[in-house]
Amino acid sequence: MINDITMLNFIRQNTQMGRQGIHEMMAHTENREFSQALNRQLREYESIYAEADRMLTELGGTRENLSTMAKISSQMMTTMKTMANPSVSHMADMMIQGSTMGVTKIIQSKNDYDQSNPKVIALADRLLKTEQNNIEEMKKFL
16 A cells, blocks of 8 residues: 555656656647647646645655656657657647556556545546546547
8 A cells, every 4th residue: 555645756756757748749849739738738737746746745755756767768759759750640649648658557556545635535536637638638639
């Protein structure tokens, strides 16, 4: 079982990965509608990240960031894939794949979480809903 601190750090890391992916996609597109959708998603990730940070501070927890290797690996993979196919449809598919991995990891973490704090549960549920909404939003760009 994981505790509140571990769950909140997972939420932070998940939103860090989402934010990084969005920034990388924005660097590779000039499509205004796609960029606007990405910006909406970015704002929601930033809000969830800030809330997880606030809750960690309240609980006296230590922040654990996404590893440098995970960041570099993600950036390299995105660059290679967008160079091979820079279409908005392809980038939307990549975003869907990322959010789908996020959904899976959130569900796994929720199942491992000791469910002791309703506020942490609510934030995890908000992140899950965000990932699901992101998938639906990206589908229109396929």
